[in-house]
Amino acid sequence: MWILGALVFTFVWVFAHTNSLIISLVTMIVLICTIPATIVICIGVFRIKYMSGFHLFTIFIDISVCINNVFVMFDTWFQTAQLCPHIFDNKIERRMAFVLRRSVSGIFMTDLTTAVALFANAWNPIMPLRSISIFAGVIVIVNFLFVLIVLPSTLVMYDKLENKCCKKGPREDEDNIHAYSLDDQYSGIDKFFGEKLNNLFKIVVLRWYCFIMFLGWTLAAGYLDQMKEFKTYVPDFLPDDHPSVVAKQ
Secondary structure (H helix, E strand, O other): OOHHHHHHHHHHHHHHHHOOHHHHHHHHHHHHHHHHHHHHHHHHHHOOOOOOHHHHHHHHHHHHHHHHHHHHHHHHHHHHOOOOOHOOOOOOHHHHHHHHHHHHHHHHHHHHHHHHHHHHHHOOOOHHHHHHHHHHHHHHHHHHHHHHHHHHHHHHHHHHHHHOOOHOOOOOOOOHHHHOOOOOOOOOHHOOOOHHHHHHHHOOHHHHHHHHHHHHHHHHHHHHHHHHHHOOOOOOOOOOHHHHHHHHH
16 A cells, blocks of 8 residues: 555656656656566576565665656756757757766666665575565666666657657857857767667567567566476575574574
8 A cells, every 4th residue: 555655656746847747657667667577587587586575665765766767867858958959960869868978877876876785785694684685776776777778768759749849949049059069079879879779779670579588588487486496485584504593493
């Protein structure tokens, strides 16, 4: 019940800040999708066999991290709308490259410090705490990757459907264009979004590769869920050499 209330509050707060139904819905989708993706990684990669209801409480960490990532990238995108369109040569790829240069490094550092702080408890001898700490650290990293992949295209969609700031003509202060203009030479990230990434997504065959990859991921998750060793596993909360276990014996 508290989790549902937190999700509803998050949706309302994101909508109040961005005034965009698209960004609010995408934020909710990212929050929901990070949970099963994290479960698959923890079970398949870290071989964590113990999952309990306490793991779901990490969604509160997921919400705080996701909201921070979304707000930082959205505010940076909104600030670029105040600049003259000629700075980006009226190309949305250059504008998105500028937004990523300004925002991703800060988002990465905050998420990295949060994940490292959570992973620090991975050496705890108490198994449930160790499992939850690894789960919480992984969910922070997964959330960062999901936001980095999904949000840029969402911002472009928001700009075209709702804001439409990229379609505005030149401002009246065109005399100051050269004072703010970027170098004529495109940077590496500009070329990546303007050429390489666009050309990559134009390949129709690549869509089938992505579909097969996500289908395999789903089947692997279902297989791990049905494995007998996970269904019959009885966790040992403390190692055999722990003082409490030794004293009890």
